[in-house]
Amino acid sequence: MKTISQIAPLRSALATRRKAAKRIALVPTMGNLHAGHLALIELARRHADFVVASIFVNPLQFGANEDLDRYPRTLAADEQKLQGAGCDLLFAPTVAEMYPQGMQSQTRLCVGGVAQRLCGAARPGHFEGVATVVCKLFNIVQPDVAAFGRKDYQQLRVIETLVEDLNLPLRIISLPTVRDLDGLALSSRNGGLTDEQRKTAPVLWQSLQQMAKAITEDGERDYPTLCASHKAHLAQHGLRVDYLEICAADSLQAARTDDQKLLIAVAAFLGNVRLIDNIEVMLGS
Ligand SMILES: Nc1ncnc2c1ncn2[C@@H]1O[C@H](COP(=O)(O)OP(=O)(O)OP(=O)(O)O)[C@@H](O)[C@H]1O
Ligand SMILES: CC(C)(CO)[C@@H](O)C(=O)[O-]
Ligand code: BAL
Numbered sequence: 001m002k003t004i005s006q007i008a009p010l011r012s013a014l015a016t017r018r019k020a021a022k023r024i025a026l027v028p029t030m031g032n033l034h035a036g037h038l039a040l041i042e043l044a045r046r047h048a049d050f051v052v053a054s055i056f057v058n059p060l061q062f063g064a065n066e067d068l069d070r071y072p073r074t075l076a077a078d079e080q081k082l083q084g085a086g087c088d089l090l091f092a093p094t095v096a097e098m099y100p101q102g103m104q105s106q107t108r109l110c111v112g113g114v115a116q117r118l119c120g121a122a123r124p125g126h127f128e129g130v131a132t133v134v135c136k137l138f139n140i141v142q143p144d145v146a147a148f149g150r151k152d153y154q155q156l157r158v159i160e161t162l163v164e165d166l167n168l169p170l171r172i173i174s175l176p177t178v179r180d181l182d183g184l185a186l187s188s189r190n191g192g193l194t195d196e197q198r199k200t201a202p203v204l205w206q207s208l209q210q211m212a213k214a215i216t217e218d219g220e221r222d223y224p225t226l227c228a229s230h231k232a233h234l235a236q237h238g239l240r241v242d243y244l245e246i247c248a249a250d251s252l253q254a255a256r257t258d259d260q261k262l263l264i265a266v267a268a269f270l271g272n273v274r275l276i277d278n279i280e281v282m283l284g285s
Helices: 007-019 035-047 075-085 126-141 150-165 188-192 195-200 203-216 223-236
Strands: 002-004 024-029 050-055 089-091 145-149 171-175 240-248 261-270 273-282
Touching: 002 007, 007 024, 007 089, 007 126, 024 035, 024 126, 035 050, 035 075, 035 145, 035 171, 050 075, 050 126, 075 089, 089 126, 126 150, 145 150, 150 171, 150 261, 150 273, 188 273, 203 223, 203 240, 203 261, 203 273, 223 240
Parallel strands: 002 089, 024 050, 024 145, 050 089, 145 171
Antiparallel strands: 240 261, 261 273
């Protein structure tokens, strides 16, 4: 597997593949790869002949007091893992290559609706940064298909919306959340947890499962009260909850009691590590 850090040689390498009528898949990441990322590479392989991964810690999607500086950067180990997973090419640009005009004077993409609540409200500017960099990556790589994880469910909806609204000629595919044995969603940020915090963290997934069960099996429809009681439960375990909400899974607006396709989404801090997770709930037949 080759690593390319500049846009011009990447475009030439991909033009050759495209001439040979190869279907190209893109798997965008921020690196520090784990089994969730590698499962995305495998998914991409099933939908394309040539798989490109990208590793870029995008400053535009981080807020001023967030973890941009301490975000783990492990390029050599990531290259080994990608090679082992059958990735064909890695694009790992510098910030200067992606933003030659600097961070202030860039065109930004603003996605409405699905980007407004949850992480959009908790991290102002975050999805503008995600949408902008993902659109740039799509324009640079011009993939036929791009793969994203459902752990970042709202991000997936933002990207699906952007592709539809801007008529981008590619298909978005997605992967269910890959979890550790105790249920914790794999995430690069898990590495920042202390041993004690790591033992506590699965309570997030346990709460989500209990809430889903209350809705599907016990017929609970008082969503605000259900959220409030689980927020209190998480707080008792020392988590600082950013949000815990039940939404309509497509629009990501607050769920009404007659909505059939729901998403329960949570973001919470354990120490200075912010974890997110979600569960999809289908009601009716
Ligand atoms: N556990 C997981 N299961 C499935 N997909 C995942 C998982 N973790 C990350 N992904 C997906 O991998 C892609 C790249 O994500 P990213 O590099 O930010 O990894 P991450 O582990 O989510 O890190 P972070 O701690 O920043 O959330 C995204 O599409 C994301 O949804
Ligand atoms: C999609 C992405 C690579 C854009 O920077 C990032 O938000 C991520 O890793 O989920
Ligand atoms: N995986 C989501 C990217 C972020 O938290 O910035």
